[in-house]
Amino acid sequence: MKSASPRAGSRAATARAAARQANSSGLVSLWNGVRMRRQRAAADPDAATRLVTLPADWEDEAASGLAALASGQGAVTLAAAVAAWLGRLPAGSDLPPRLVGLLLRRAACPTRAVWQPELAEAPGFVVNLAAFAEGGLAFDTEGFTDALATLGGALDLLGGGRTGRLLLSNLDPCLAALGLDYDSDAGRDTAACLAALTTGTLGGRPAGASRAGVMVPRSPVPGLGARAAAAWGSPHRAARSPGPALPCAIETGFSTPGPADALLGVEACGLAPLFSPLRADGRLSASTLARLAARGLSPEAALAATLAGETLLRPADFSSLQAMGRATAPFVDRAAGVVTGAIAGAMEPAASGSGVPRRRELPSRHGGFTQKAAIGGHRLYLRTGEYEDGALGEVSISLVRESANGRAMMEAFCHSVSLGLQHGVPLDAYVEAFAYTRFGPGGPVEGDASVGRASSVLDYAFRSLAQAYLGRQLDDAAPEEDAEAPLPLDLPAPREPSAATPGSRPGLRRHHALRLVG
Numbered sequence: 289m290k291s292a293s294p295r296a297g298s299r300a301a302t303a304r305a306a307a308r309q310a311n312s313s314g315l316v317s318l319w320n321g322v323r324m325r326r327q328r329a330a331a332d333p334d335a336a337t338r339l340v341t342l343p344a345d346w347e348d349e350a351a352s353g354l355a356a357l358a359s360g361q362g363a364v365t366l367a368a369a370v371a372a373w374l375g376r377l378p379a380g381s382d383l384p385p386r387l388v389g390l391l392l393r394r395a396a397c398p399t400r401a402v403w404q405p406e407l408a409e410a411p412g413f414v415v416n417l418a419a420f421a422e423g424g425l426a427f428d429t430e431g432f433t434d435a436l437a438t439l440g441g442a443l444d445l446l447g448g449g450r451t452g453r454l455l456l457s458n459l460d461p462c463l464a465a466l467g468l469d470y471d472s473d474a475g476r477d478t479a480a481c482l483a484a485l486t487t488g489t490l491g492g493r494p495a496g497a498s499r500a501g502v503m504v505p506r507s508p509v510p511g512l513g514a515r516a517a518a519a520w521g522s523p524h525r526a527a528r529s530p531g532p533a534l535p536c537a538i539e540t541g542f543s544t545p546g547p548a549d550a551l552l553g554v555e556a557c558g559l560a561p562l563f564s565p566l567r568a569d570g571r572l573s574a575s576t577l578a579r580l581a582a583r584g585l586s587p588e589a590a591l592a593a594t595l596a597g598e599t600l601l602r603p604a605d606f607s608s609l610q611a612m613g614r615a616t617a618p619f620v621d622r623a624a625g626v627v628t629g630a631i632a633g634a635m636e637p638a639a640s641g642s643g644v645p646r647r648r649e650l651p652s653r654h655g656g657f658t659q660k661a662a663i664g665g666h667r668l669y670l671r672t673g674e675y676e677d678g679a680l681g682e683v684s685i686s687l688v689r690e691s692a693n694g695r696a697m698m699e700a701f702c703h704s705v706s707l708g709l710q711h712g713v714p715l716d717a718y719v720e721a722f723a724y725t726r727f728g729p730g731g732p733v734e735g736d737a738s739v740g741r742a743s744s745v746l747d748y749a750f751r752s753l754a755q756a757y758l759g760r761q762l763d764d765a766a767p768e769e770d771a772e773a774p775l776p777l778d779l780p781a782p783r784e785p786s787a788a789t790p791g792s793r794p795g796l797r798r799h800h801a802l803r804l805v806g
Contacts, residue, residue, distance in 0.1 A: 331356035353550030412453030421465035464575035467582030471608035488519030559603030664731030
């Protein structure tokens with residue numbers, strides 16, 4: 289038997305050295321032509337870490353998202369996790385390669401119920417709208433429609449007769465890539481067309497709902513409005529992939545924060561706008577760069593204009609989110625996880641004698657204030673909306689340098705509080721519930737003289753609102769109670785509350801159990 293040539297041995301040694309170097313740097317073999325890497329990640333800061341294998345150019349947040357989505361507690365690879373749920377599709381189906389392609393493009397991702405079929409939840413997919421925006425008012429309408437057909441066919445087969453969900457996400461970055469502003473008629477019309485095209489392609493409205501009188505608006509994106517109107521006007525279920533399909537209804541809507549968004553790398557979850565032009569690391573976001581490019585501005589030119597006092601990009605607020613919700617609600621089955629009909633009913637005046645509180649709508653142009661502050665060095669903006677009589681009707685808290693999920697969760701929280709205020713919930717009730725809550729960041733407050741220290745963002749916000757709208761100056765929490773102070777591992781047994789305890793505040797519950805790690 290001939291021995292291996294010195295050149296062959298050298299090549300083998302070089303290959304082994306390259307493999308060792310790749311493994312030491314986290315890089316591993318290819319999957320579907322995509323280079324993969326390994327890293328340790330956890331679904332949340334309190335969970336045990338897992339060894340996660342995912343595409344090398346995906347962010348660290350995507351690894352945490354996969355750790356949360358994949359079943360089990362041990363090591364997980366994207367390839368194995370995807371193969372698990374693809375294995376539930378019939379043999380010979382052409383859907384698996386198309387679904388893998390959408391995932392690797394970060395255009396669509398299954399919800400947790402698909403990754404973990406043991407959960408008693410409806411299966412669904414989240415679609416990254418920005419993945420189909422090509423810039424310069426160009427949107428891949430054909431590719432988007434094909435993707436909807438692929439995902440609809442998969443939900444037919446994975447649903448087992450249950451209602452599936454197709455949720456849209458990353459709307460504002462999609463509009464930014466098209467050169468459209470979120471708070472504009474063109475942006476709202478384009479979003480409505482995307483929603484109508486989605487619902488129409490996937491088979492229309494649920495039983496009992498009617499499209500009569502609901503017209504699809506025009507969009508400045510070439511071809512999108514006509515395609516959406518044709519899909520919306522068709523009363524028949526759109527054709528999907530070849531092969532038998534189960535009679536599975538599919539609800540459409542916009543996504544809420546979850547690990548699927550992290551896997552897709554979205555900047556703004558679901559319907560939400562981007563409240564800050566910056567990323568979590570302080571650099572300009574991709575959406576901000578796209579909007580500046582649409583105006584013919586470089587980052588340097590934009591900085592110069594801003595220093596000169598110009599306002600190039602007006603930050604979105606809660607009223608712009610409300611306007612976007614009203615524009616898209618007629619064209620989806622679910623809005624932010626809530627059935628659209630229920631939202632529409634809440635916005636209608638209650639019938640006389642029904643006992644349901646009426647919603648007091650804010651006028652289109654209203655007063656309020658914007659307060660810039662920083663808590664322990666973390667900047668935020670507290671914005672309010674007022675009725676003509678000065679009563680508070682809207683609250684918005686914009687976190688400047690938090691993650692997209694963190695900003696989306698705060699926006700959803702403020703939306704809930706605002707709806708409560710507009711339906712008659714007194715501000716005192718919110719102050720009682722959220723003053724002195726504890727979670728990071730906490731510490732000295734800069735920029736707002738009404739609060740000296742805060743144990744959380746909500747503690748600051750509601751004590752500031754109490755001073756502004758209730759005339760109540762609430763004392764600062766003791767420094768040792770700030771969220772930045774470490775909690776002991778062995779907590780002492782709770783003591784019975786005493787009315788004579790020094791420093792106690794009657795009428796306010798003290799919350800010490802809530803600790804969010806971000």
